[in-house]
Amino acid sequence: QVQLVESGGGLVQAGGSLRLSCAASGRTLNYYIMGWFRRAPGKEREFVATINRSGENTDYTNSVKGRVTISRDNAKNTVYLQMNSLKPEDTAVYYCAAGIIGPGTRSYDYNYWGQGTQVTVSS
Numbered sequence: 001q002v003q004l005v006e007s008g009g010g011l012v013q014a015g016g017s018l019r020l021s022c023a024a025s026g027r028t029l030n031y032y033i034m035g036w037f038r039r040a041p042g043k044e045r046e047f048v049a050t051i052n053r054s055g056e057n058t059d060y061t062n063s064v065k066g067r068v069t070i071s072r073d074n075a076k077n078t079v080y081l082q083m084n085s086l087k088p089e090d091t092a093v094y095y096c097a098a099g100i101i102g103p104g105t106r107s108y109d110y111n112y113w114g115q116g117t118q119v120t121v122s123s
Contacts, residue, residue, distance in 0.1 A: 002026040002112050004096045009117030012086055016121070020081040022096030022114060030054075030074040032112075033104045036081045038092035038119075048094070049081060050104030059105060064090075086121045093118050 008020040020036070035050040049060045049070035058070050069082045079096060094117050097110035104110075 002029070002032065002098050004098060004112055004114035006094065006096050006114045006117040009094060009119045011120045011122065014086060014088055014121055014123050016086050017082070017084045018086065018119060020083070020094055020096075020117060020119070022079040022081075024077045024079075024098065028074070029072065029077040029079070029098070032098035032100065033102050033109070034070075034072060034079045035097045035099065035104050035110060036070060036079075037095045037097060037107065038090075039095070039116075040089075040092040043092075045095070045107060047105050047107075050102075050109075051079065052102070052104070059103070061105075083119075086119075088121045088123045091119060091121050 003025045005023050036048040039045040051058045051070045055072045067085045072079045096114040098112040099110035
């Protein structure tokens with residue numbers, strides 16, 4: 001089992017950047033594929049990015065491609081989401097998740113979830 005805690009959210013102006021972190025405790029992180037999801041007000045939770053166990057393969061939802069980078073440091077048991085050129089439509093609660101079986105683009109690929117961190121982008 002693994003516990004996940006997100007951090008790094010906040011209020012930023014459009015065009016700005018944030019780096020979210022997801023710190024894991026319990027089982028070592030390199031056992032899991034990792035993903036980031038988000039839930040905007042009044043909307044369903046949606047996939048943002050995923051990364052495989054080694055960090056060699058990543059995938060992104062189309063709306064963030066070219067602006068967002070997912071990475072992981074297994075030695076630090078931490079996953080990151082670097083977000084650049086932020087837009088108001090990126091405003092959401094961002095969740096980190098850990099799973100066993102991919103591809104990692106679906107909520108049900110993941111077994112463990114963090115509590116989320118709020119990202120607010122002002123126009």
